[in-house]
Amino acid sequence: MFAVVYLGGKQYKVREKDEIEVEKLDIEIGKNFKVNEVLLMGEEDGSEMKLGMPFVGGAHVECQVMEQGKGEKIRVFKFHAKKRYHRTQGHRQLFTLLKVLKISAVEKKTSAAKEEKMDASEVEDSKAAAPKKVAAKKTTKKEE
Numbered sequence: 370m371f372a373v374v375y376l377g378g379k380q381y382k383v384r385e386k387d388e389i390e391v392e393k394l395d396i397e398i399g400k401n402f403k404v405n406e407v408l409l410m411g412e413e414d415g416s417e418m419k420l421g422m423p424f425v426g427g428a429h430v431e432c433q434v435m436e437q438g439k440g441e442k443i444r445v446f447k448f449h450a451k452k453r454y455h456r457t458q459g460h461r462q463l464f465t466l467l468k469v470l471k472i473s474a475v476e477k478k479t480s481a482a483k484e485e486k487m488d489a490s491e492v493e494d495s496k497a498a499a500p501k502k503v504a505a506k507k508t509t510k511k512e513e
Contacts, residue, residue: 372472373409374430380408383430383469393463396434401470403429410474419474427475436466 371384377392396402407428411418419425439461447456 370410370412370472372407372411372428372430374404375406375408375424376404383472385469385472387469388435389467389469390440390464391467392465393437394434394465396465398434398437401431401433403431405429407474410472425474429473430469431471431473432467432469434465435468438464438466440464 371382373380373382377394379392381389381391383389405424405428407425407430408421408423409419410425410428419428421428440463441461443460443462445458445460447458448454
């Protein structure tokens with residue numbers, strides 16, 4: 370089973386026992402937490418797919434924080450030709466390493482009354498029964 374989760378402003382495709390690097394989260398190492406923003410769930414072969422509008426109802430992914438750290442250093446170099454201008458700056462992005470423990474979906478039960486749809490005749494009857502409102506005409510007096 371896999372899921373697409375929305376976490377830290379990005380979307381990640383995850384499976385159980387996967388380890389993913391996400392933007393820095395303020396959660397202690399070793400703590401478990403649930404991600405409720407599941408956009409899509411399904412089986413690997415594509416037999417069962419659940420698409421959320423925008424999120425799949427009742428679905429969640431349980432994760433454990435494995436590590437907090439910094440990524441590789443990136444060099445930013447600015448240069449203007451013939452102006453003796455050059456600047457070097459470095460950057461290391463903070464990240465959180467997560468391990469996916471469990472992907473689960475809770476089936477929501479719907480009552481039979483909600484599943485029934487109104488027939489076309491019932492829709493017409495409900496429209497005919499509602500009184501129509503007529504707006505009053507506005508008249509203005511001309512002064513002579």
